[in-house]
Amino acid sequence: MKSSRYENRIVKCTQLIKNADFEALLLTKPSNMFYLTGDGRLCAFAIITKQGEVAIGVPKTDVVDVEACAYFDRITGFEDEVGMIHAIADHLKCLGIESGTLGLEYTFLTQSMLKMVTHPHAKPETVQVGDATPILSALRMVKEPGELDLLRAAAKRAEIGMEAAVKAVQPGQTESQVAAAAEFAMRNAGAEGFWRTYVSSGPRTNIAHGLPTNRQLQTGDLVMIDIHPLVDWYSSDICRTVCVGQPTEEQQTAYQDYLHAQQTTTSQVKAAVGIADLENTFHDLLRAAGHGDHIFGPPIHGVGIDFEEAPLPPGHAFFHGEKAPPPLPENVVLAVGNCGIYTGKWGVRVEDTVIIREEGPEILTHYPYKL
Amino acid sequence: MKSSRYENRIVKCTQLIKNADFEALLLTKPSNMFYLTGDGRLCAFAIITKQGEVAIGVPKTDVVDVEACAYFDRITGFEDEVGMIHAIADHLKCLGIESGTLGLEYTFLTQSMLKMVTHPHAKPETVQVGDATPILSALRMVKEPGELDLLRAAAKRAEIGMEAAVKAVQPGQTESQVAAAAEFAMRNAGAEGFWRTYVSSGPRTNIAHGLPTNRQLQTGDLVMIDIHPLVDWYSSDICRTVCVGQPTEEQQTAYQDYLHAQQTTTSQVKAAVGIADLENTFHDLLRAAGHGDHIFGPPIHGVGIDFEEAPLPPGHAFFHGEKAPPPLPENVVLAVGNCGIYTGKWGVRVEDTVIIREEGPEILTHYPYKL
Numbered sequence: 219m220k221s222s223r224y225e226n227r228i229v230k231c232t233q234l235i236k237n238a239d240f241e242a243l244l245l246t247k248p249s250n251m252f253y254l255t256g257d258g259r260l261c262a263f264a265i266i267t268k269q270g271e272v273a274i275g276v277p278k279t280d281v282v283d284v285e286a287c288a289y290f291d292r293i294t295g296f297e298d299e300v301g302m303i304h305a306i307a308d309h310l311k312c313l314g315i316e317s318g319t320l321g322l323e324y325t326f327l328t329q330s331m332l333k334m335v336t337h338p339h340a341k342p343e344t345v346q347v348g349d350a351t352p353i354l355s356a357l358r359m360v361k362e363p364g365e366l367d368l369l370r371a372a373a374k375r376a377e378i379g380m381e382a383a384v385k386a387v388q389p390g391q392t393e394s395q396v397a398a399a400a401e402f403a404m405r406n407a408g409a410e411g412f413w414r415t416y417v418s419s420g421p422r423t424n425i426a427h428g429l430p431t432n433r434q435l436q437t438g439d440l441v442m443i444d445i446h447p448l449v450d451w452y453s454s455d456i457c458r459t460v461c462v463g464q465p466t467e468e469q470q471t472a473y474q475d476y477l478h479a480q481q482t483t484t485s486q487v488k489a490a491v492g493i494a495d496l497e498n499t500f501h502d503l504l505r506a507a508g509h510g511d512h513i514f515g516p517p518i519h520g521v522g523i524d525f526e527e528a529p530l531p532p533g534h535a536f537f538h539g540e541k542a543p544p545p546l547p548e549n550v551v552l553a554v555g556n557c558g559i560y561t562g563k564w565g566v567r568v569e570d571t572v573i574i575r576e577e578g579p580e581i582l583t584h585y586p587y588k589l
Numbered sequence: 590m591k592s593s594r595y596e597n598r599i600v601k602c603t604q605l606i607k608n609a610d611f612e613a614l615l616l617t618k619p620s621n622m623f624y625l626t627g628d629g630r631l632c633a634f635a636i637i638t639k640q641g642e643v644a645i646g647v648p649k650t651d652v653v654d655v656e657a658c659a660y661f662d663r664i665t666g667f668e669d670e671v672g673m674i675h676a677i678a679d680h681l682k683c684l685g686i687e688s689g690t691l692g693l694e695y696t697f698l699t700q701s702m703l704k705m706v707t708h709p710h711a712k713p714e715t716v717q718v719g720d721a722t723p724i725l726s727a728l729r730m731v732k733e734p735g736e737l738d739l740l741r742a743a744a745k746r747a748e749i750g751m752e753a754a755v756k757a758v759q760p761g762q763t764e765s766q767v768a769a770a771a772e773f774a775m776r777n778a779g780a781e782g783f784w785r786t787y788v789s790s791g792p793r794t795n796i797a798h799g800l801p802t803n804r805q806l807q808t809g810d811l812v813m814i815d816i817h818p819l820v821d822w823y824s825s826d827i828c829r830t831v832c833v834g835q836p837t838e839e840q841q842t843a844y845q846d847y848l849h850a851q852q853t854t855t856s857q858v859k860a861a862v863g864i865a866d867l868e869n870t871f872h873d874l875l876r877a878a879g880h881g882d883h884i885f886g887p888p889i890h891g892v893g894i895d896f897e898e899a900p901l902p903p904g905h906a907f908f909h910g911e912k913a914p915p916p917l918p919e920n921v922v923l924a925v926g927n928c929g930i931y932t933g934k935w936g937v938r939v940e941d942t943v944i945i946r947e948e949g950p951e952i953l954t955h956y957p958y959k960l
Contacts, residue, residue: 260798277797279885279931297885299908322700329695329703329720330910349700398776405769410802426648427631431781514650514668537670539701560650 223364224256224289227357228270234353235268241318242267243350244306244335247326249523250354252451257288263302263335264290265309273309275302299334306340316342321350325539352541355528359520361549366573368452369521369551372409373571373582375447376454379404380585383417383443384460393417393430393441400445409447413525416444416457423459423565426514426558437463440564440589446525453525455553456583457569465589472509472559473566473589479503480555480568483517487572487579489548493518496554497531504559512559521551521571550574551582594735595627595660598728599641605724606639612689613638614721615677615706618697620894621725623822628659634673634706635661636680644684646676670705677711687713692721696910723912726899730891732920737944739823740892740922743780744942744953746818747825750775751956754788754814755831764788764801764812771816780818784896787815787828794830794936797885797929808834811935811960817896824896826924827954828940836960843880843930844937844960850874851926851939854888858943858950860919864889867925868902875930883930892922892942921945922953 231254235243243266245251252258255272262276262284271291276284278295285293292312294305310316320341322332334340336347361369382403386396397415404412418428420439428442435441444457459473483500500517504510516534520527529535529543529550536542546552551573558567568587573580602625606614614637616622623629626643633647633655642662647655649666656664663683665676681687691712693703705711707718732740753774757767768786775783789799791810799813806812815828830844854871871888875881887905891898900906900914900921907913917923922944929938939958944951 259796277885279936280796282933283793283796299905324700324704326699328697328699328910329693330722330908332700333695333910334908351701392776394776394779394781397782398773401776402769402773405763405765405772405801408765408803410765411768411800422654425630425651425654429782430776432779514648534670537701537705539699539704562653565650 221289224254227254228266228272231266231353231357232268232270234356235266235321238321238348238353239319240268240321240348240350241315241345242313243321243353245323245350246331246335247323250323253358253523255288255290257284263306265306265313267313267315271313273313275305275309303334303337303340306335310341310345315345317344319346319348321353322347323351323354324349325351349539351539355540358522359528359543359550360547361522361551365452365522366549368450369454369571369573370582372447372449372452372454375404375407375409375449376445376456376571376583377585378407379445379447380443380456380458383445384458387435387441387460387462389435389437389462391435392432393419393422393435394432396441396443397430400443404445404447409449411448413446413448413453415446416442418442421564424560424562426560435462440465440469440566442565442567444567444569451523453521453523454583455521455525455569455571456585457555457567458585458587459566459568459589461589469564469566470589472561475504475507475509476559476566477568477587479507480570484554484570484572484579484581487552487554487574489574489576490545491574492545493529493531493543500557509559512561513557514560515557517555517557519553519556521553546574548574548576592660595625598625599637599643602637602724602728603639603641605727606637606692609692609719609724610690611639611692611719611721612686612716613684614692614724616694616721617702617706618694621694624729624894626659626661628655634677636677636684638684638686642684644680646673646680674705674708674711677706681712681716686716688715690717690719692724693718694722694725695720696722720910722910726911729893730899730914730921731918732893732922736823736893737920737922739821740825740942740944741953743818743820743823743825744827746775746778746780746820747816747827747942747954748956749778750816750818751814751827751829754816755829758806758812758831758833760806760808760833762806763803764790764793764806765803767812767814768801771814775816775818780820782819784817784819784824786817787813789813792935795931795933797931806833811836811840811937813936813938815938815940822894824892824894825942825954826892826896826940827942827956828926828938829956829958830937830939830960832960840935840937841960843932846875846878846880847930847937848939848958850878855925855941855943855950855952858923858925858945860945860947861916862945863916864900864902864914871928880930883932884928885931886928888926888928890924890927892924917945919945919947
């Protein structure tokens with residue numbers, strides 16, 4: 219753990235905590251805790267005060283492991299849910315937080331988890347709660363050079379996974395077997411895990427979230443493959459659509475229409491671009507090609523520790539508890555091509571992970587575009 | 590889709606909706622929607638009224654796919670988040686729900702999702718909301734014969750995955766590569782997916798949720814492998830701990846202590862058993878063997894469509910928004926051995942999926958117990 223990295227992030231965080239008029243953040247989302255302390259895990263919490271103090275709580279079994287990798291001032295190991303509640307209370311008391319507002323992750327906490335961390339035995343009733351999501355998104359949106367290197371490393375594994383998946387696309391293979399090939403290759407190439415693998419085929423390419431099934435591929439099927447390896451906590455996002463055998467002319471045309479929209483939008487990625495402008499470019503090109511009724515889902519989203527994170531397009535941002543992002547500076551990382559077109563009989567989607575650089579896009583995921 | 594299966598479940602559900610004094614349920618958790626309608630997917634919702642009417646909303650891309658597999662009275666396809674909100678409003682209006690209480694899944698909905706589904710444009714402000722979690726848990730806890738067959742099928746894939754993982758346990762292999770072997774084998778044996786794969790090794794076996802990393806296995810390491818294949822929506826849960834080479838006497842003794850507690854508790858599984866009694870048996874045996882300070886996590890939880898579901902032990906149930914379960918009838922399915930012991934240097938865990946039968950346990954996951 220390079221403590222200076224986390225110290226710097228905490229300093230930036232304290233400014234945002236003060237701007238929001240919060241006393242502290244109480245975090246439970248692993249990716250946010252990891253970003254600020256160097257460790258994030260299930261069943262744990264981190265409190266960050268506006269003075270920059272960091273108090274964490276983890277399962278008692280994990281204390282030694284966390285001490286070796288995390289940046290913190292105070293740590294408590296707890297035995298169970300009751301212990302977690304008491305650990306929160308102890309930390310808040312020692313940190314002198316008896317009033318004001320505690321920032322929570324409204325995009326992560328379920329009602330039950332919220333009830334737990336705001337239990338009267340956890341948090342004084344005089345302390346209010348508010349949404350900390352915009353703070354964490356603002357902190358994490360522009361990537362540091364070290365983060366960009368990890369995103370580049372994750373992208374290499376995404377390419378390896380896509381190559382293995384496309385090789386597995388054969389008549390008789392199941393969607394699940396294609397996913398198996400991608401996941402196996404990514405882990406063996408150094409990925410420590412992956413977010414959900416999507417593989418859909420034939421008529422199933424027409425659905426928005428095509429998780430793999432045991433459907434067997436048939437000659438003439440389109441196959442949509444969307445994979446997300448993790449390297450040292452950082453993600454990548456690549457999607458390709460391929461055909462088992464020869465595509466029809468109609469499929470080929472739709473693919474070229476989509477690829478044109480995706481490539482044109484990607485070429486417009488540069489510092490100070492607006493995410494809504496990118497979205498409009500993408501949608502306008504699809505509409506111009508006659509696919510106005512075939513669009514579903516936001517074409518652009520951020521990529522980082524989470525494979526889908528801020529920035530999100532304004533409409534989606536609002537409904538996902540995010541703020542509409544400002545013009546995007548250099549070193550924000552985007553997935554371009556998340557939407558897909560869905561014709562009713564089948565769909566196509568092509569997506570790449572791209573760094574916003576001063577003068578243009580740095581495309582991270584390289585894999586041939588061939589239906 | 591066998592509509593009689595879903596009709597019967599809906600009839601049972603309406604009784605529980607009335608008992609809770611709700612007007613209807615508004616569900617968004619895929620496993621719950623699947624149980625009641627035969628289809629569950631991300632970015633979708635299902636309304637079940639106390640009269641047994643079923644209205645669903647899905648991405649417009651998915652309507653044809655859902656129509657082929659789901660049981661429903663009304664269906665709407667929507668374009669985006671705003672469309673989803675309006676689809677909820679339209680259904681509620683047509684179903685005549687203008688007052689009373691709507692049951693929501695408090696253990697699933699984040700604050701942001703809650704805000705979306707209770708947006709003033711989605712739900713009349715005269716309609717209150719309450720927690721539907723206990724209703725769904727009560728419905729799903731006792732498995733039907735067809736569900737038990739799928740749980741048996743999932744267990745077979747868990748055995749195949751464990752065999753592949755243990756074979757991959759070799760010095761120099763990474764934890765992630767061991768996970769890769771298990772996942773690849775499970776998908777190729779017919780699993781359509783899996784919940785998170787846990788593989789930890791050496792000192793990392795001492796942490797509660799050991800997700801795989803690139804740590805390379807060394808001779809003398811313990812390796813903890815916990816896998817959860819999915820077959821036709823149904824899960825299994827198996828954990829084994831093995832040693833790279835020869836375990837020490839201390840490791841062997843701890844393993845035998847844990848196995849004894851796990852096997853004794855499993856032998857007490859039969860109709861009308863109390864989950865707290867099983868938990869006490871497990872903990873008492875571990876304490877008697879000197880592991881009182883080494884326990885973390887509930888030793889027992891339910892298994893079904895979700896790999897961790899009701900029943901949960903009373904303390905954990907409370908904090909996870911569940912009700913403490915009554916004595917457990919036949920055909921409830923449990924994972925026995927979820928807790929593990931953590932000695933500080935390393936940990937061991939052994940877990941199996943077990944059906945509660947009238948006279949005793951039907952153990953579903955068979956894989957040798959050998960450190």
